[in-house]
Amino acid sequence: MAKSSLIIICVFVFSVIFSSSSAFLVEDRNLKVSNFPSVHAKKLIRELNLFPKEEVNIIDGRDSPVLAATEKTIVEKRFKFPNLVESGGVSVEDLGHHAGYYKIANSHDARMFYFFFESRNSKKDPVVIWLTGGPGCSSELAMFYENGPFSIAKNLSLVWNEHGWDQASNLLYVDQPTGTGFSYSSDRRDIRHSEDGVSNDLYDFLQAFFKEHPQFAKNDFYITGESYAGHYIPAFASRVHRGNKAKEGIHINLKGFAIGNGLTDPAHQYKAYPDYALDMGLIKQSEHDRISKVIPLCETAIKLCGTDGTLSCMASYFVCNAIFSSIMAHAGDINYYDIRKKCEGSLCYDFSNMEKFLNQKPVRDAIGVGDLDFVSCSPTVYQAMLVDWMRNLEVGIPTLLEDGVKLLVYAGEYDLICNWLGNSRWVHAMEWSGQKEFVASPEVSFAVNGSDAGVHNAGHMVPMDQPKAALEMLRRWMQGSLAEEVPADSENLVAEM
Numbered sequence: 001m002a003k004s005s006l007i008i009i010c011v012f013v014f015s016v017i018f019s020s021s022s023a024f025l026v027e028d029r030n031l032k033v034s035n036f037p038s039v040h041a042k043k044l045i046r047e048l049n050l051f052p053k054e055e056v057n058i059i060d061g062r063d064s065p066v067l068a069a070t071e072k073t074i075v076e077k078r079f080k081f082p083n084l085v086e087s088g089g090v091s092v093e094d095l096g097h098h099a100g101y102y103k104i105a106n107s108h109d110a111r112m113f114y115f116f117f118e119s120r121n122s123k124k125d126p127v128v129i130w131l132t133g134g135p136g137c138s139s140e141l142a143m144f145y146e147n148g149p150f151s152i153a154k155n156l157s158l159v160w161n162e163h164g165w166d167q168a169s170n171l172l173y174v175d176q177p178t179g180t181g182f183s184y185s186s187d188r189r190d191i192r193h194s195e196d197g198v199s200n201d202l203y204d205f206l207q208a209f210f211k212e213h214p215q216f217a218k219n220d221f222y223i224t225g226e227s228y229a230g231h232y233i234p235a236f237a238s239r240v241h242r243g244n245k246a247k248e249g250i251h252i253n254l255k256g257f258a259i260g261n262g263l264t265d266p267a268h269q270y271k272a273y274p275d276y277a278l279d280m281g282l283i284k285q286s287e288h289d290r291i292s293k294v295i296p297l298c299e300t301a302i303k304l305c306g307t308d309g310t311l312s313c314m315a316s317y318f319v320c321n322a323i324f325s326s327i328m329a330h331a332g333d334i335n336y337y338d339i340r341k342k343c344e345g346s347l348c349y350d351f352s353n354m355e356k357f358l359n360q361k362p363v364r365d366a367i368g369v370g371d372l373d374f375v376s377c378s379p380t381v382y383q384a385m386l387v388d389w390m391r392n393l394e395v396g397i398p399t400l401l402e403d404g405v406k407l408l409v410y411a412g413e414y415d416l417i418c419n420w421l422g423n424s425r426w427v428h429a430m431e432w433s434g435q436k437e438f439v440a441s442p443e444v445s446f447a448v449n450g451s452d453a454g455v456h457n458a459g460h461m462v463p464m465d466q467p468k469a470a471l472e473m474l475r476r477w478m479q480g481s482l483a484e485e486v487p488a489d490s491e492n493l494v495a496e497m
């Protein structure tokens with residue numbers, strides 16, 4: 001679920017910030033982070049009620065569950081989940097549900113796991129790929145708790161989700177980077193550390209996927225996701241666009257990319273924390289002013305990190321996260337993914353049913369993952385991507401906009417960690433040919449059937465909190481008319497949900 005991804009991102013930041021005193025920065029010039037964040041990552045994952053048995057899916061000296069004895073790059077099966085309520089006469093063929101592994105081209109031995117759900121509406125619907133964040137969280141979190149075809153009932157049955165995004169799209173969920181969810185390798189060198197690695201793997205997967213499913217290759221294609229996917233999505237969109245321009249492989253009909261409560265432009269977003277916290281009554285003016293004193297240092301650090309720094313990026317991560325931890329120190333036990341809620345005990349959000357569900361033997365048999373451990377959120381993957389965290393991913397977006405690829409940035413208003421204010425600021429500050437017009441355009445409300453009530457009450461995981469509005473948002477955006485009053489050719493719209 002997107003929720004978990006966003007949650008995880010925020011949670012990790014919070015925990016790491018708390019523990020990173022200035023003494024840590026001064027004393028440890030090598031920034032030996034190897035043990036440090038992983039301890040906190042584990043803590044955070046426990047808070048989410050996720051207990052990965054393994055930290056990362058690295059299989060030593062074992063045969064891979066699938067693909068071992070085949071030359072094919074994609075091994076896929078049609079399946080039907082057991083425990084499906086009201087699946088009466090529906091056959092595996094009718095469902096059009098697939099689970100598969102892609103053997104990552106540029107890897108030593110990595111396999112990327114994915115789910116593909118054909119649209120319940122029309123095979124001609126756009127192909128939409130969803131990426132959960134973390135970094136290191138499985139997209140199955142979004143699939144079961146936000147926008148997938150089913151949700152998990154208390155008794156571990158699956159019930160159809162009326163507002164699943166497969167009502168309007170042919171929907172893909174991938175577990176990535178390597179080591180996340182059911183994706184795995186036998187070689188630690190396959191762990192990714194940057195958006196280059198991430199976006200190349202995703203691009204190579206898409207090529208293989210459309211080769212396997214040529215009937216979908218001409219459909220419109222959209223990239224969506226949440227939280228740390230605010231990094232993945234622009235990088236992946238740029239990679240697809242580059243591949244198209246260079247005629248590298250199958251042309252991918254990229255129409256747009258959507259970022260939900262994402263982390264994309266850290267300079268603007270970290271600066272917005274104290275302002276958002278003050279606006280929402282989490283901190284007082286005097287606290288705001290004191291916490292804001294860190295901002296110039298944080299900005300300088302982010303500038304040094306830029307788009308491809310390394311040590312400087314780690315340094316800025318620790319410097320800037322002091323802002324977030326200070327806010328949390330004042331705000332108390334709120335849930336930073338949804339400040340209306342308290343983060344009580346270990347139950348901020350409880351996604352444990354997903355783990356229980358995916359660990360059932362009949363389910364595993366149905367989707368072909370053998371006895372591979374399911375790693376809902378991998379501390380190892382998270383830690384490996386820390387150097388990527390503070391990099392600015394906004395820089396690649398203007399090129400996409402100029403070439404007519406649409407961008408949607410949306411944010412649940414009660415999310416602190418990737419709040420709407422920071423997102424709104426970077427979108428407004430972005431320099432592109434339509435900037436002036438965009439900034440000058442009036443704010444319009446996003447109404448679903450004449451009422452705009454639906455869109456507001458959401459935290460980090462918008463499709464979980466507002467499933468109907470989120471599906472409607474996706475549908476309208478893909479059709480080019482997010483709000484009725486906005487011209488259909490508008491390339492860049494902000495829906496502040």
Ligand SMILES: *[C@@H]1O[C@H](CO)[C@@H](O)[C@H](O)[C@H]1NC(C)=O
Pocket residue numbers: 085153154155156157159
């Ligand atoms: C499990 O729960 C679902 C949804 O509440 C219900 O429809 C179904 O009948 C239940 N199944 C069993 C076996 O109790």
Ligand SMILES: *[C@@H]1O[C@H](CO)[C@@H](O)[C@H](O)[C@H]1NC(C)=O
Pocket residue numbers: 448449468472
């Ligand atoms: C809006 O209302 C119409 C008529 O009542 C209904 O058919 C449609 O499904 C509604 N749309 C949404 C998104 O709820």
